[in-house]
Amino acid sequence: MTQAPTPTADTVRRLVRSLLREGTDTAAGPDVRPVGGAAEPATWWVGTRHVLRLAPDAEATVRQRRELRVRDLVRPHLPMAVPTSVAHGEWAPGLTCTLDTKVPGGSGEEHDVSALGEADLAGLLTGLREVPPRQAEALGVPRTAPRSLEALRRAAGQAAERLDAADEFDAARLRQLTPPAAGQLAAQPGGAVLVHHGLTGEHLVVSADGRVRGVLGWADTVIGDPAEDIAG
Template sequence: MTQAPTPTEDTVRRLVRSLLKEGAGGPDVRPVAGSGGHATWWVGTRHVLRLAPDREAALRQRRELRLRDLVRPHLPVAVPVSVAHGEWAPGLTYTLDAKVPGGSAPEHDVSALGEADLAGLLRGLREVPVRQAEALGVPRAAPRSLEELRAAAQDAAERLGAADEFDAARLHPFTPPATVQLAAQSGGVVLVHHGLTGAHLVVSTDGRVRGVLGWADVVLGDPAEDIAALALAVGAPAAVRAATLAGYGARPCLRGLWLARCDSLVHLADRLAGRGEGSLPDLRNGLRHAWEAILLERVTELRGDDADGGDAADDADDADDADDAL
């Protein structure tokens, strides 16, 4: 198999010069920190160049360009626009996108109006026709098992407790019956961004969410995954309020909350053990965000204390009661 070329500054500069026609020198180019493998570059102050490093990434990028056009009319926030796209090497694509003005979620706190922007994002994703997304090749993703994730999180919580990073007792309310209560519901498949990290949320200085980046990993699946990602990025209260404004009831909100909490434990424990990815400050920040208390927990009873595992019908009624309380 032929090894894919590694993009260099000279490669990027020649490509950009041919696209922007800004004279012999052209704009400054520099790799985006943390993009990995020099796959993403700043081009001057107005553009971002993304280079697919392999053929699989090229397929995702081609689909992403079409997908962004599909979702744009449904969303109240900006989606990047490609001003040029093609191949930077045989079979490997690029897209030169106009930069969406603003900072990132770690740089600016999301305001109440920003939460409304996030609600519009979640609502818009739900409104994208599933068949049209499938026609573009967007894959389906099965809902994750909360019971499997809870077991992994329990082990991670104990390891973090031994390292004085987390009080493992905080996970105790999330019992096996609670995972059954919060199982994904059939027929709930929507377009899921699957990458709503703080770096992909463009936030202005006034706390408004102005745009969303990173559309290469979109799937059709469980909307609680995006709620979970927002909990890690902007905090559990803001994420749940946004999901509630978007029309989601208690069950998907709480499912997203516990997905985020379990993920935060597993990812931090793995990173401390020398596995996994991400910086420790970012992972600790995600853990703090995900474990912020929310009002919904106080009005929703997870029926996990019964010796016989609880009654599924009663559990469903609890979730419905919480929907009414909202």
């Protein structure tokens, strides 16, 4: 197993110069700073226009290589930006990295999505349905089975009964969702599409007016039930 070294600002600057083929001069190089407060950060801001992402292990390397291909596949189908890799390579033996363009905007964890932003998300889901699943599978995107709604219904029923006993929820409301009704809501055969599979606030780039301007984090994409992205 490849043991990843601890990335530092100096090693990141040298790596960026190497990726951009700017030579080995002794200039200070670009301003780099880790994203977040991790002790061994895998994501770094590079100046004001780029983001460097380092795969920390062999599994992440496989996912990152696939992610680069998936982003190119989905980009023409989506109404918002998907990061572009301006350079990529290895930052340690057997471990990949990619220097991506920064998508302007803020995190979806910090900015509310407006009504127009919800329309953007609808456009995202529509666009993903237009991506041919066979093309995605040819890139190595795995296919996953949909969740069992009956299993979820039973688990929710048990929770509802406990809340009912505590006078916090009327369990009779959930009892209206019978097994046959849950079966009608289940994913239909042949309904599998490309699914982002991580469509949460941290992967949305949202502008000040609440529009969704970009979608990040394509490493966990699968062919599966689109309800997973709707739930996200």
